[in-house]
Amino acid sequence: MLRLCNDYLPQIKFKKPSYNRDTLKPGIVHLGIGAFHRAHQAFYTDAVMNLTGGDWGIIGCSLRSDSVKHQLEPQNGLYTVLERGAENTPCIIGSVLQVLVGPENPAAIIAAIANPCVKLISLTITEKGYCHLPSSGTLNSAHPDIQHDINNIHAPISAPGFLVAGLLQRFLNKLEPISILSCDNLPHNGAVTRSVVIELAQHINPELAIWIGANISFPGTMVDRIVPATAEADSQWLADNLHFTDAGLVVAEPFTQWVIEDNFCNQRPAWEKVGALLVKDVAAYETMKLRLLNGSHSLLAYAGFMAGYTTIYQVMQDSTFVALARNFMAQAAGTLVAPQNFDLTEYQQQLIERFSNPGLQHRTGQIAMDGSQKIPQRWLNSVRDLIKQQGDIQLFAFALAAWIRYLDGSDEHQNPISISDPLSQPLMQITQKHKNNAQALVAEFFAFEPVFGADLRNNTALLNATAEWLERMHRSGMKAAVGALA
Ligand code: CS2
Numbered sequence: 080m081l082r083l084c085n086d087y088l089p090q091i092k093f094k095k096p097s098y099n100r101d102t103l104k105p106g107i108v109h110l111g112i113g114a115f116h117r118a119h120q121a122f123y124t125d126a127v128m129n130l131t132g133g134d135w136g137i138i139g140c141s142l143r144s145d146s147v148k149h150q151l152e153p154q155n156g157l158y159t160v161l162e163r164g165a166e167n168t169p170c171i172i173g174s175v176l177q178v179l180v181g182p183e184n185p186a187a188i189i190a191a192i193a194n195p196c197v198k199l200i201s202l203t204i205t206e207k208g209y210c211h212l213p214s215s216g217t218l219n220s221a222h223p224d225i226q227h228d229i230n231n232i233h234a235p236i237s238a239p240g241f242l243v244a245g246l247l248q249r250f251l252n253k254l255e256p257i258s259i260l261s262c263d264n265l266p267h268n269g270a271v272t273r274s275v276v277i278e279l280a281q282h283i284n285p286e287l288a289i290w291i292g293a294n295i296s297f298p299g300t301m302v303d304r305i306v307p308a309t310a311e312a313d314s315q316w317l318a319d320n321l322h323f324t325d326a327g328l329v330v331a332e333p334f335t336q337w338v339i340e341d342n343f344c345n346q347r348p349a350w351e352k353v354g355a356l357l358v359k360d361v362a363a364y365e366t367m368k369l370r371l372l373n374g375s376h377s378l379l380a381y382a383g384f385m386a387g388y389t390t391i392y393q394v395m396q397d398s399t400f401v402a403l404a405r406n407f408m409a410q411a412a413g414t415l416v417a418p419q420n421f422d423l424t425e426y427q428q429q430l431i432e433r434f435s436n437p438g439l440q441h442r443t444g445q446i447a448m449d450g451s452q453k454i455p456q457r458w459l460n461s462v463r464d465l466i467k468q469q470g471d472i473q474l475f476a477f478a479l480a481a482w483i484r485y486l487d488g489s490d491e492h493q494n495p496i497s498i499s500d501p502l503s504q505p506l507m508q509i510t511q512k513h514k515n516n517a518q519a520l521v522a523e524f525f526a527f528e529p530v531f532g533a534d535l536r537n538n539t540a541l542l543n544a545t546a547e548w549l550e551r552m553h554r555s556g557m558k559a560a561v562g563a564l565a
Pocket residue numbers: 264302303304305306372373376377445446447453
């Protein structure tokens with residue numbers, strides 16, 4: 080069977096690039112070219128060029144592994160986005176020009192950022208890629224990657240390191256400033272990126288830090304599209320139905336949303352022509368999405384995993400879990416001010432439908448990863464607001480108990496769980512230390528400042544409720560605990 084590449088393109092009968100890919104120039108450097116970027120920002124950039132033409136080529140960078148390079152290089156950067164819902168809709172994306180791999184050739188990424196043609200850098204490096212303290216949003220200077228980059232800025236390994244190294248070249252070469260666009264699920268993602276970049280730059284060259292502060296813009300964004308890891312069944316579908324292979328295939332839900340703060344210091348693709356919303360302030364969109372979508376996603380992931388469900392779709396076949404998600408969202412919605420012209424009730428209903436998409440095999444274990452980096456913005460800020468409002472914190476205590484239960488490291492059949500989280504070591508030390516004392520366990524957990532800050536440990540109502548749910552989860556199992564909430 081033939082593999083997708085330039086030569087194969089003429090045979091494609093469904094949606095494919097209508098623009099001339101030979102004239103693309105490197106206009107965007109993207110750090111973190113995983114599935115999400117390919118189904119979201121690269122998808123929008125491709126759509127803009129299909130509509131209006133243009134030469135916005137993307138230089139995609141992998142900061143860890145070389146797998147995406149091996150997927151896309153033999154395919155001339157081409158890949159398929161397969162939208163799975165009631166129907167399966169494929170389209171070929173052509174906006175990626177090249178893939179660079181940090182550990183192989185850090186100098187190539189620095190040179191790409193310092194290329195005078197480049198107008199903007201975008202990022203999907205996941206929460207932990209910012210090397211910040213999740214509770215405060217400031218740079219974690221003690222982070223081993225940051226320590227490495229402070230001493231080796233010409234061969235960095237972290238995303239802030241690559242940004243600073245590339246900006247240093249632009250500064251020294253007196254090039255025009257570029258915009259840096261964070262597309263990760265962090266609150267104030269633009270401001271967090273700005274703060275980690277400037278803090279790191281101060282260690283390298285104080286004048287550079289001043290130049291960045293005065294010239295570089297860091298627009299905030301809210302990005303949304305469910306993009307599970309591609310499964311064997313997806314590649315099989317492509318082979319069976321479209322009769323070609325694509326090592327770079329990504330699968331996504333039909334829904335997609337992008338809200339961008341209109342604050343660019345250089346040119347950008349006209350993403351607003353293909354559905355992106357350019358606004359003055361993204362905060363209301365971002366908070367709504369993080370607390371409702373991502374908040375309930377994490378809850379369903381921890382509770383669902385422990386109840387034996389492998390995917391979110393399976394979880395959504397259990398009506399008590401659907402009720403749990405609805406109630407959780409309703410509680411979280413009470414802490415929000417809806418963005419203009421937005422109906423929060425309708426948004427919640429839409430989320431239930433999106434989570435119930437049978438075409439998506441979104442693994443609970445995938446969403447459960449990196450909880451220490453996700454929980455502060457997904458749950459804890461809602462909890463803080465509810466405490467201020469004297470609202471009901473039960474469902475958040477339940478969610479926290481489900482996370483702690485997961486970090487116990489074994490499931491309900493005593494099978495070990497492979498926990499992937501940069502802070503798994505200190506957190507699992509706490510769960511192991513107090514195995515038989517839920518109250519002491521939760522107290523020490525809440526005192527863990529990188530995640531909980533300094534305020535929540537004093538809230539005895541939250542602490543007691545979390546400890547009670549945790550005991551119940553151990554005593555009667557997760558399904559029974561969820562049932563007790565209904
Ligand atoms: C998910 C997100 O993996 C996760 O933590 O909650 O990736 C989620 O699918 C996206 O944010 C949806 O836009």
